[in-house]
Amino acid sequence: MSKRVIIIGTGFGALGAAVRLAAKGYQVEMFEKRDKPGGRGYVYEINGFTFDGGPTVITAPFMFDELFKLAGKKREDYIEFVPCNPFYRIFDDKGRVFDYNDNEEFTLGEIDKFNPDDKAGYLEFIKTTKPIFDKGFIELADKPFLNFTDMLKVAPDLIKLQSYRSVYNYVSQFVKDDFLRQCFSFHPLLVGGNPFDTTSIYAMIHYLEREWGVHYAMGGTGAIIKGLVDLITEMGGKIHLSSEVDEILIEGRKAKGIRLKDGSTHMADAVISNADVPFTYMNMIPARYRRKYSDAKLKRMNYSMSLFVIYFGTNRRYTDSKLKHHNIILGPRYKGLLDDIFHKKVVADDFSLYLHMPTITDPSLAPEGSESFYVLSPVPHLASGTDWSTFAKTYRDRIMQFLEDNYLPDLQKHIVAEHYIDPLHFQGELNSYLGSAFSVEPILTQSAWFRPHNKSEDFDNLYFVGAGTHPGAGLPGVLSSSIIAENLVSEDLG
Numbered sequence: 001m002s003k004r005v006i007i008i009g010t011g012f013g014a015l016g017a018a019v020r021l022a023a024k025g026y027q028v029e030m031f032e033k034r035d036k037p038g039g040r041g042y043v044y045e046i047n048g049f050t051f052d053g054g055p056t057v058i059t060a061p062f063m064f065d066e067l068f069k070l071a072g073k074k075r076e077d078y079i080e081f082v083p084c085n086p087f088y089r090i091f092d093d094k095g096r097v098f099d100y101n102d103n104e105e106f107t108l109g110e111i112d113k114f115n116p117d118d119k120a121g122y123l124e125f126i127k128t129t130k131p132i133f134d135k136g137f138i139e140l141a142d143k144p145f146l147n148f149t150d151m152l153k154v155a156p157d158l159i160k161l162q163s164y165r166s167v168y169n170y171v172s173q174f175v176k177d178d179f180l181r182q183c184f185s186f187h188p189l190l191v192g193g194n195p196f197d198t199t200s201i202y203a204m205i206h207y208l209e210r211e212w213g214v215h216y217a218m219g220g221t222g223a224i225i226k227g228l229v230d231l232i233t234e235m236g237g238k239i240h241l242s243s244e245v246d247e248i249l250i251e252g253r254k255a256k257g258i259r260l261k262d263g264s265t266h267m268a269d270a271v272i273s274n275a276d277v278p279f280t281y282m283n284m285i286p287a288r289y290r291r292k293y294s295d296a297k298l299k300r301m302n303y304s305m306s307l308f309v310i311y312f313g314t315n316r317r318y319t320d321s322k323l324k325h326h327n328i329i330l331g332p333r334y335k336g337l338l339d340d341i342f343h344k345k346v347v348a349d350d351f352s353l354y355l356h357m358p359t360i361t362d363p364s365l366a367p368e369g370s371e372s373f374y375v376l377s378p379v380p381h382l383a384s385g386t387d388w389s390t391f392a393k394t395y396r397d398r399i400m401q402f403l404e405d406n407y408l409p410d411l412q413k414h415i416v417a418e419h420y421i422d423p424l425h426f427q428g429e430l431n432s433y434l435g436s437a438f439s440v441e442p443i444l445t446q447s448a449w450f451r452p453h454n455k456s457e458d459f460d461n462l463y464f465v466g467a468g469t470h471p472g473a474g475l476p477g478v479l480s481s482s483i484i485a486e487n488l489v490s491e492d493l494g
């Protein structure tokens with residue numbers, strides 16, 4: 001009999017681990033709280049529109065290719081990736097536009113519009129991102145940091161790569177124009193980090209983008225979820241929906257299985273949690289069994305910001321607008337706004353936005369003649385004290401009026417489908433501590449060994465995948481955590 005592995009949740013980290021372990025012959029069984037798989041990659045279907053609930057930027061398509069290859073399949077038979085060009089269109093607060101992609105000459109031309117003197121600095125910056133990528137991604141992203149000595153071994157290299165600098169500080173060595181600094185330092189926000197606090201190792205995202213491009217999955221990110229779910233079930237894996245885990249069953253140093261909210265129990269040789277790490281420890285494992293991660297310790301950690309996201313569809317197209325597939329709309333303040341979100345924990349009157357317009361690439365996500373969007377605003381997590389049950393409508397109106405006034409004429413009279421999520425959703429629906437959207441904040445003192453480990457220190461066969469463990473949030477990060485889980489389970493179970 002092959003060994004049985006239970007996986008809590010069906011986010012990308014869980015799906016990646018399920019594919020990898022099923023390919024090695026393990027019996028894999030997944031338990032999902034919600035009525036659809038995907039975790040943060042949930043799909044909303046409203047009035048004929050399809051809205052991706054979560055990640056929309058695909059920067060490492062080769063990681064998905066590898067999953068299908070492990071099962072002897074071709075990713076192209078399940079999922080179609082298409083490149084986005086430009087990667088992003090970035091607006092400053094005056095409406096000026098900066099586009100960038102993997103074409104060096106094109107990007108230099110865009111830089112030339114703002115500060116010609118920064119072209120040489122940009123080239124130097126890009127040159128430095130390859131060694132950061134080689135160390136931070138190729139060498140370390142799929143390696144567990146279970147012992148402090150693991151950290152000591154890489155410390156000299158991390159110092160040499162200036163990982164003690166923030167991403168913004170690192171970029172600023174090479175680029176002098178303030179808006180261009182923003183354009184080349186916003187990436188930590190995609191993984192829950194403040195560009196002024198997040199370690200400069202995350203500058204490797206630029207290399208990742210230039211080397212493999214930014215892609216979109218036709219049918220939306222939900223099409224990737226479907227492809228992976230189909231693959232897992234074809235390999236004999238089982239996925240239970242609407243099956244919320246109430247407790248991880250502990251005996252000594254072993255996780256013996258799980259108990260669901262309905263009272264049923266399911267036993268296993270190993271348990272992998274894709275649920276939020278703090279939630280797993282605080283809500284699924286009684287305190288009497290825990291030594292390393294007490295509630296007090298978990299509450300002392302720094303957590304990422306939350307998000308306010310509005311999904312909306314219009315009964316007209318906006319193809320004549322200045323918008324592209326991925327749009328970043330920066331407000332009049334950069335550092336000040338990030339201070340408000342991450343440090344002061346206040347919801348500011350101004351905002352910066354990510355506006356996703358996928359029907360530019362894939363009209364199938366909306367009825368004919370219609371347009372599908374989502375707009376995302378970073379906001380503080382629930383330590384802000386904001387009462388989102390009453391404030392959400394006010395904040396929604398503020399954002400939609402801004403878009404109507406500046407980017408989408410007559411927007412609100414053309415909306416025929418709408419849904420929004422706020423920090424309460426991340427806390428209540430996604431079981432995320434403090435309503436954080438990306439779990440543990442990716443600062444240097446919460447990275448690698450300092451981050452919650454991929455294998456529990458208290459239990460010999462409990463493992464973690466997803467944003468809250470090493471290496472962190474973002475699709476490449478959580479898929480890397482699934483490689484770590486596969487290797488650890490294989491070592492421990494044989």
